[in-house]
Structure formats: C-alpha cells, structure tokens
Amino acid sequence: MEFSSKLLEQAVNEMAQLPGIGKRTALRLVLHLLRQPQEQTRFLTEALTQMREQMKFCTSCHTLSDVEVCSICSNPARNHHVICVVEDVRDVMAIENTQQFKGIYHVLGGKISPIDGIGPSQLHIASLVEKVKTTAVEEVIFALSSTMEGDTTNFYIYKQIQDTGVKTSTIARGIAVGDELEYADEVTLGRSILHRIPFENSLKNN
Amino acid sequence: MEFSSKLLEQAVNEMAQLPGIGKRTALRLVLHLLRQPQEQTRFLTEALTQMREQMKFCTSCHTLSDVEVCSICSNPARNHHVICVVEDVRDVMAIENTQQFKGIYHVLGGKISPIDGIGPSQLHIASLVEKVKTTAVEEVIFALSSTMEGDTTNFYIYKQIQDTGVKTSTIARGIAVGDELEYADEVTLGRSILHRIPFENSLKNN
Incomplete structure (x- = not known):
C-alpha cells in the first residue's frame, strides 16, 4: 500500500495492530476519523489512554475494576459463599446480563494451555484455592468454556479443593x-x- | 451490556463510534490493548492524535498530505497536463498501486448526491474547473465509481469544462x-x- 502521507501511514499501521483489523479496514477507520470533528479523535484517544493507564484489577476476584475492590465483591447483597469461576471479564459481563447469579466471581485470566505456554502459575488459581480454604465458601461453580483447556483447568482446580469438602458444580451443557x-x-x-x-x-x- | 468498570465502558463506547465496529468488537479490541504493553496503546493514541491534528490537504489536488503541496503534485517528473479526477484519497492510492498513471490527480472529496445533501459546492469542483481554464491541461480523466452519483458528477464537471476544448475521458468499464x-x-x-x-x-x- 502506497501512502501519500507519513502521518496517515503511521496511524493505519498502529490501527492494523489490533486483532481482526487489516490494513484496508484500518485505512477506512482512520479516514472516518479525519472526516469527523477533531473532538471525536480526542475523546477516543483519551478514553483509551485513561483506560490503559488507570485500569485496576479487583484484588479479590481479579476482574477489571476502577477501584481496589470491584462493585460485585464489595456488594453485601451478593452471596459471598458461592463463587463462579470464569476465564475473563467478558464472561462476568455475560453472566451478569442473565441476572440469574447472585454470588461472586473469580476471574482466572485464561485457561491452562500447555500449547500456548500457559501453566497454572500464570493464572489466578492459587488465590482461588486460598479463598476456598480460608473463607466460608459453600460452592464453587465452574463456568469455563467447554474445551479441552477448560476441562483441564476445571479438573486442576477441582483436585486442589476437593479435600476441603466444598461443593463443586459446572454449568449445564x-x-x-x-x-x-x-x-x-x-x-x-x-x-x-x-x-x-x-x-x-x-x-x-x- | 453491563460493565464492571466505567473506564472500560468509556473506552468501548468511544471505540464503537467507529464505522463497522459494534460494542462486542470494541470490547474485544479494548481488552486486547489491556493485555498488551502500555506502549502499544500509547503508540496508537499518539499516531491517531498526530494524524488528526497535523494532517493537511494538498493545496493543489486536495489529497491528504503532510506538506502544503503533496509529493505527486510537486514531482516534476509527473505529467501535469493530465489530471485524473477521483473521489477520495483511497482512489489515489489504488491508482498509484497500478503504476500505470504518470499524470496528477484531483480529489473531489465525494460525489454529487442530492439524497445525502451533497451538492457541487461541497466538493472541490470549482478549483478543478479553474485549473483546467487557467493552466495548460490537455486531458481530464474521470475515474469515479460507476454509480448514478458518479455519472452525475462526471457530467456536471464535463458541462463546465467542455467549452475549453480540453480532452475528456473516462476509465474503461x-x-x-x-x-x-x-x-x-x-x-x-x-x-x-x-x-x-x-x-x-x-x-x-x-
């Protein structure tokens, strides 16, 4: 692709770093921003910068949060004795949208996947096991994807907490x-x- | 969509303003940025900001340019007597990629489209007519899309320059x-x- 402008080329190249965005799509997005008022680009870049620099992870459940302890973990109306184990924040949002779950979450940050070099130590498994052993947890619900990696992760966690006698369940397939x-x-x-x-x-x- | 974080919600909402990017895609892109080093977000936002604030339009052909007169218009090796009329900068890039055209361009910035409220005065038509009338232009090549709007625009320009006796042509269909x-x-x-x-x-x- 030949660009008439270095500024344009740079913006397109950075945009095309995003997953699923090719050079042509990136060009279309960037030209759209050029046609819109300058504020739109400013709002976009400021929102992205603020998010990237200020985003925290809840110290209790590891979900994305603006504050130290997220709004779910700090809500006394939720049942803190039931923990739903999920892969990432999108799963928390999906389950919250159903309005069927009143417990709390634990975000692992991924699944055990030797092929991608992801072992248990890179996930928030230790803090989950610790929570189960030291607090009055009654049930752990496994809500990972139904893939080999998901099943492996479920089983790995199950082995670590089965001695505690806590009830474990998995979402219905x-x-x-x-x-x-x-x-x-x-x-x-x-x-x-x-x-x-x-x-x-x-x-x-x- | 329920967000666990205002920062995340803001970033997703801004991202979803881009054409063809829905909320789910925006969330995927934003979470990707969160997993990457902070620099990637910085590079992206800086490139977008610089582009939006510093981008110029060539004073001669109205294409996007980093400088007052673009590299094509200021190139003495190009044939300045042949002008290719196109809709936007993407068409310039597409034709440049073919390496078949050695003349210069004139970017209209759109097509005449009464249904979208775009009339001749919102496009760079006057400066094209002026150029044809005052400089030694030999040929004007119409390279707009073959749509009703494209044909209308071609004909509108043709009517304005036909008295000058300049040769007009249209790309082959x-x-x-x-x-x-x-x-x-x-x-x-x-x-x-x-x-x-x-x-x-x-x-x-x-």
Whole structure:
C-alpha cells in the first residue's frame, strides 16, 4: 500500500495492530476519523489512554475494576459463599446480563494451555484455592468454556479443593434454547440426555 | 451490556463510534490493548492524535498530505497536463498501486448526491474547473465509481469544462481481468462489447 502521507501511514499501521483489523479496514477507520470533528479523535484517544493507564484489577476476584475492590465483591447483597469461576471479564459481563447469579466471581485470566505456554502459575488459581480454604465458601461453580483447556483447568482446580469438602458444580451443557435438535452435535446431544432434569424443574425459570 | 468498570465502558463506547465496529468488537479490541504493553496503546493514541491534528490537504489536488503541496503534485517528473479526477484519497492510492498513471490527480472529496445533501459546492469542483481554464491541461480523466452519483458528477464537471476544448475521458468499464463472462452483469457485458478495443491494443499492457 502506497501512502501519500507519513502521518496517515503511521496511524493505519498502529490501527492494523489490533486483532481482526487489516490494513484496508484500518485505512477506512482512520479516514472516518479525519472526516469527523477533531473532538471525536480526542475523546477516543483519551478514553483509551485513561483506560490503559488507570485500569485496576479487583484484588479479590481479579476482574477489571476502577477501584481496589470491584462493585460485585464489595456488594453485601451478593452471596459471598458461592463463587463462579470464569476465564475473563467478558464472561462476568455475560453472566451478569442473565441476572440469574447472585454470588461472586473469580476471574482466572485464561485457561491452562500447555500449547500456548500457559501453566497454572500464570493464572489466578492459587488465590482461588486460598479463598476456598480460608473463607466460608459453600460452592464453587465452574463456568469455563467447554474445551479441552477448560476441562483441564476445571479438573486442576477441582483436585486442589476437593479435600476441603466444598461443593463443586459446572454449568449445564445441552441444547441451546431455540436450537433445533437435528443440528446439534452428537456430544452435546448425548450429554443433554445423560444429564436430563426433572420436567418440573424446567418450568421454574426460562 | 453491563460493565464492571466505567473506564472500560468509556473506552468501548468511544471505540464503537467507529464505522463497522459494534460494542462486542470494541470490547474485544479494548481488552486486547489491556493485555498488551502500555506502549502499544500509547503508540496508537499518539499516531491517531498526530494524524488528526497535523494532517493537511494538498493545496493543489486536495489529497491528504503532510506538506502544503503533496509529493505527486510537486514531482516534476509527473505529467501535469493530465489530471485524473477521483473521489477520495483511497482512489489515489489504488491508482498509484497500478503504476500505470504518470499524470496528477484531483480529489473531489465525494460525489454529487442530492439524497445525502451533497451538492457541487461541497466538493472541490470549482478549483478543478479553474485549473483546467487557467493552466495548460490537455486531458481530464474521470475515474469515479460507476454509480448514478458518479455519472452525475462526471457530467456536471464535463458541462463546465467542455467549452475549453480540453480532452475528456473516462476509465474503461468492462469485464474484470480473471472474471468469467457468464457471471458478469448484462450492463457491464453490453458496454464491454460496445466499447471493444483493437486486439493488438490488448496485447500492449497486462
């Protein structure tokens, strides 16, 4: 790509560093900013700078937070005896959106993945185990993705806390609401039959 | 979307102002920046700020430029008697990439489009007409998109300069190189037969 301007080239190159943004898309975004009032670029760059420099992680659950202890961990109305273990902050947001969970979270920051060089020590597993052992935790809910890495991570944590006698559970796997049976993969369908629930239970929530 | 952090929410909202970037994509991009070293965010925001604040438009052809007169307009090796009329800087870059054009450009900044409220006065048409009338221009090449707006703009400019006796031309429309005839639309195919060229000419360039 030939640029008529170094400034443009630099901006496009930096923009194209973002995942999923190629050079053409970057050019389109940058030219859009040029057509908008200067304030829009200023607001964008200031928001990104502030976020990157001031963002904290909750000292208790390791989610992204503006303050030392996040609004969920510091909320006395939440059930601090039930911990939902998730991979990253997006999962916290997704579960919060369902409004079905009133406990607290623990963000691991990833999954155990030897192929990517991520071992247990790089994740927030030790602090979770510590929390389970030292505070009155009643249940740990594993809510990681249903992949080999997710299952490995679940099992690794389970092994470390099983002696404490704390109840452990994992979110239900099955056919998504609104999905057609014939298009479901056989592993999911098989599990959904194996882990069927009493019909009355299915009427309680939707 | 529920955010655990105001800083995050702000950054995502600003990012989602960009065209084609929804909230989910914005969140993915912003979380990516959080995982990268602080420098990456700094480089990105600095490049965007510099570009937005320092970018100039070439006083001659109105393309984006770091200096008063762009590198093409100030290049004595280019043929200043042939002007290629394009819509925006991306078209300049696209044509420059072909290395087939040795003249200069004139960037209109858009097309006449009454439906979007864009009239001739909002485009750089007057300065083009002025240039044609006052300097030794030999040919004006219309290289706008082949849409109703593009055709209207071409015709509007043509009407203003036809008295000067300058040669006007438009880029060839036809079947793209590598395309199958059977999938071409009939208007394009019809035009490509109507405006057929001597076979010997097709051997000169590829």
